[in-house]
Amino acid sequence: MIRVVKIGGNVVDNPEALAAFVREFSMMPGPKILVHGGGKEATRLSGALGIKTTMIDGRRVTDEATIDVVTMVYAGLVNKRVVAKLQACGVNAVGLSGADGHVITATRRSPEPVDYGFVGDIATDGVNVGFVEMLLGNGLIPVFCAITYDGDGHLLNCNADSVASAVATAVSEIDDTELIYCFEKPGVLADAGDDHSVIPHITPELYQTLKQTGVVSGGMIPKIDNAFKSISNGVKRVVIKEASALNNETQGTVMSL
Amino acid sequence: MIRVVKIGGNVVDNPEALAAFVREFSMMPGPKILVHGGGKEATRLSGALGIKTTMIDGRRVTDEATIDVVTMVYAGLVNKRVVAKLQACGVNAVGLSGADGHVITATRRSPEPVDYGFVGDIATDGVNVGFVEMLLGNGLIPVFCAITYDGDGHLLNCNADSVASAVATAVSEIDDTELIYCFEKPGVLADAGDDHSVIPHITPELYQTLKQTGVVSGGMIPKIDNAFKSISNGVKRVVIKEASALNNETQGTVMSL
Numbered sequence: 101m102i103r104v105v106k107i108g109g110n111v112v113d114n115p116e117a118l119a120a121f122v123r124e125f126s127m128m129p130g131p132k133i134l135v136h137g138g139g140k141e142a143t144r145l146s147g148a149l150g151i152k153t154t155m156i157d158g159r160r161v162t163d164e165a166t167i168d169v170v171t172m173v174y175a176g177l178v179n180k181r182v183v184a185k186l187q188a189c190g191v192n193a194v195g196l197s198g199a200d201g202h203v204i205t206a207t208r209r210s211p212e213p214v215d216y217g218f219v220g221d222i223a224t225d226g227v228n229v230g231f232v233e234m235l236l237g238n239g240l241i242p243v244f245c246a247i248t249y250d251g252d253g254h255l256l257n258c259n260a261d262s263v264a265s266a267v268a269t270a271v272s273e274i275d276d277t278e279l280i281y282c283f284e285k286p287g288v289l290a291d292a293g294d295d296h297s298v299i300p301h302i303t304p305e306l307y308q309t310l311k312q313t314g315v316v317s318g319g320m321i322p323k324i325d326n327a328f329k330s331i332s333n334g335v336k337r338v339v340i341k342e343a344s345a346l347n348n349e350t351q352g353t354v355m356s357l
Numbered sequence: 358m359i360r361v362v363k364i365g366g367n368v369v370d371n372p373e374a375l376a377a378f379v380r381e382f383s384m385m386p387g388p389k390i391l392v393h394g395g396g397k398e399a400t401r402l403s404g405a406l407g408i409k410t411t412m413i414d415g416r417r418v419t420d421e422a423t424i425d426v427v428t429m430v431y432a433g434l435v436n437k438r439v440v441a442k443l444q445a446c447g448v449n450a451v452g453l454s455g456a457d458g459h460v461i462t463a464t465r466r467s468p469e470p471v472d473y474g475f476v477g478d479i480a481t482d483g484v485n486v487g488f489v490e491m492l493l494g495n496g497l498i499p500v501f502c503a504i505t506y507d508g509d510g511h512l513l514n515c516n517a518d519s520v521a522s523a524v525a526t527a528v529s530e531i532d533d534t535e536l537i538y539c540f541e542k543p544g545v546l547a548d549a550g551d552d553h554s555v556i557p558h559i560t561p562e563l564y565q566t567l568k569q570t571g572v573v574s575g576g577m578i579p580k581i582d583n584a585f586k587s588i589s590n591g592v593k594r595v596v597i598k599e600a601s602a603l604n605n606e607t608q609g610t611v612m613s614l
Contacts, residue, residue, distance in 0.1 A: 145429075149405055168434055172402075176433020177425055180504060180512055184456040188510035194457045195432075199441040201451045201497060238491055240458060247437060253445035255437055 101336075102236070102271050104133045105280045106264035109140040111343045112178050118185060121282070124346035126189035131236045131275070133267060134186075134193070135244045137260035138178035142170050156214055158319075162257040167218040170257050171197075174245035183243050193241045198248030199255065201231040204263065206248035206256050220248045220256030222263070227270035236274075242267075261323070265330045272334035279335050280352075281323065282343035287353035288324070290315055302355045304328055327355045358593075359493070359528050361390045362537045363521035366397040368600045369435050375442060378539070381603035383446035388493045388532070390524055391443075391450070392501045394517035395435035399427050413471055415576075419514040424475040427514050428454075431502035440500050450498045455505030456512065458488040461520065463505035463513050477505045477513030479520070484527035493531075499524075518580070522587045529591035536592050537609075538580065539600035544610035545581070547572055559612045561585060584612045 105125065111117045125134065139160070143153045146169050154161040162170065179195040186193040198204030198220075204227055206220025226248075235242050244267060246260040261281070268279040287298035302310065307324060310316040316324060327338035341352025362382065368374045382391065396417070400410045403426050411418040419427065436452040443450040455461030455477075461484055463477025483505075492499050501524060503517040518538070525536040544555035559567065564581060567573040573581060584595035598609025 171437050172429035172433040174433070175437045176429040176431070180428050180432045180454050180456055183454070184506045184512050185510050187456050187459050187506070187508065192459060195454070197437050197440070197452070199437055199444050199450075199452075202444050202449060234495055249441045249444070251444065253442050255441050 102131045102133065102275050102277045103128060103280060104135065104264055104268040104271065104277060105282065105346065106135045106137075106260055107282045107343055108137040108260065110284050111282060112136050112138050112182065113140050117343065118182070121343040121346070122182075122185045122189050122191075124344065126186065126191045128347055133232070133236075133242045133244070133271065134182070135246075135260050135264040135267060136174075136178060136182055137246060138174045141178060142173040145169050145173055156216070159216055159219060159259065160257060161215075162217040162219050164218070167255055167257060171247055171255055175247045179243060179245045186241065186243065191241050192239055193243045194235060195243045195245070197245055197255070198258070198263075201228060202251070203228045203231050203242075204244070204248045204258075204266065205251045206258055208250055208254070208256055218254065218256050220250065220258050222248060222258065222266040227266050229270040229273055232267070232271055233274055261326060265326055265335075268335045269330055269333040272336070276336045277334070279327070279330055279338045280346070281327075281338065281340045282346070283340050284342070286342050286345065286351055287340050288316065288320060298351070299353050302353060303357065307355075324355065331355065331357060359388045359390065359532050359534045360385060360537060361392065361521055361525040361528065361534060362539065362603065363392045363394075363517055364539045364600055365394040365517065367541050368539060369393050369395050369439065370397050374600065375439070378600040378603070379439075379442045379446050379448075381601065383443065383448045384604055390489070390493075390499045390501070390528070391439070392503075392517050392521040392524060393431075393435060393439055394503060395431045398435060399430040402426050402430055413473070416473055416476060416516065417514060418472075419474040419476050421475070424512055424514060428504055428512055432504045436500060436502045443498065443500065448498050449496055450500045451492060452500045452502070454502055454512070455515070458485060459508070460485045460488050460499075461501070461505045461515075461523065462508045463515055465507055465511070465513055475511065475513050477507065477515050479505060479515065479523040484523050486527045486530055489524070489528055490531055518583060522583055522592075525592045526587055526590040529593070533593045534591070536584070536587055536595045537603070538584075538595065538597045539603070540597050541599070543599050543602065543608055544597050545573065545577060555608070556610050559610060560614065564612075581612065588612065588614060 337356040345351040594613040
């Protein structure tokens with residue numbers, strides 16, 4: 101079983117949360133891959149440099165100044181900080197952008213209807229699974245940031261959730277794969293105000309009901325849609341849980357067929 | 358023969374010079390490793406963020422704000438820019454800081470007599486040559502920035518010349534190794550004002566004479582001292598030449614026994 105874990109800004113921006121996560125991740129058995137975000141830090145650096153941050157539908161409009169900012173923050177500051185902390189916990193991590201080892205190629209998004217600038221979408225065959233397999237086979241733990249490239253010298257900004265999904269789908273060719281999205285909440289909640297109302301298991305059938313009854317709504321819908329898309333593309337199961345509960349098998353919401 | 362090439366700010370800061378270098382590097386046969394600087398860009402970012410840059414004896418005093426800046430610039434912006442350009446020229450590059458694959462460990466420099474902050478010196482056995490060999494054996498081209506780490510979770514600022522020398526010395530255990538320092542001048546000049554006065558070959562004996570007669574002076578002395586130190590530690594030869602003449606065997610100054 102290969103586990104692909106995605107962490108977001110709530111973990112990488114908080115030294116204590118990151119330290120706790122790194123300990124959990126280091127104890128997780130078997131081959132594993134980490135994918136991280138870092139959007140808050142990028143927004144902070146843009147602000148300090150007087151570069152305006154524009155988000156449309158949750159995606160950062162990435163002009164020339166902004167692709168430099170996100171490359172610095174995601175591939176530099178956050179990626180190396182995470183790798184150094186993992187190494188200190190005995191995890192032989194290797195930080196990667198999509199350009200490294202030609203590991204993830206993406207296509208720059210069409211400027212119509214919205215021009216996002218240097219934003220890329222990962223192609224179906226965009227992950228160089230041979231390179232990932234070679235690293236895992238040598239006991240190395242890939243740590244991906246959300247910077248990809250077009251194969252022609254240009255870096256592209258991507259979305260860490262999409263990178264995690266693409267990588268998990270690709271490595272599911274090698275072995276059974278579990279994709280874990282670390283979340284601020286202990287899972288998908290039946291009652292948004294009650295952290296004890298985690299729905300332990302969502303099948304495609306239950307998901308339809310949950311949507312119809314409005315239990316699942318808003319930003320949770322694209323997350324679960326993506327989860328089932330990953331599953332229909334080969335991932336065995338997708339789990340949404342808290343970063344601090346990574347090794348707690350009883351926590352979180354499991355999505356599977 | 359393994360070739361370790363070091364490029365500095367005059368190449369990485371200039372898009373045309375970088376494009377020309379990348380073409381030359383892609384045509385260089387055999388296993389190869391790239392090490393890059395990026396100091397000017399780091400100074401620029403520090404300035405834009407209102408962080409004061411202090412250099413003592415050519416080394417950047419690296420406080421907490423500055424280690425973040427150099428990590429962003431060296432390991433993020435410059436490293437990924439170079440890797441993406443190399444990939445576009447068919448070079449299967451993988452960008453690395455010292456933390457990635459635990460490849461270079463350094464020791465934080467003593468705060469006495471000068472407190473440089475988060476500045477590291479690479480230990481004699483600080484290069485994980487097995488990891489480098491594994492990458493080369495898989496047809497991958499390591500691209501090192503000058504960020505190292507202490508093995509205990511802390512990133513350290515290093516000097517790209519020192520990284521190049523340490524890496525070349527380490528890989529000389531695997532195969533004959535040539536270390537090439539790309540320079541703004543076509544080599545070591547007998548007459549500083551005449552670019553046609555390149556000294557083609559310097560032996561340790563000639564070097565003593567050149568120093569005594571004052572032909573070699575100033576900033577060239579630590580460079581050549583380092584070159585002969587690398588040679589006495591196992592590197593076959595060290596070449597100082599222009600980046601654009603990488604594959605021109607008749608250009609440059611060769612240092613060897």
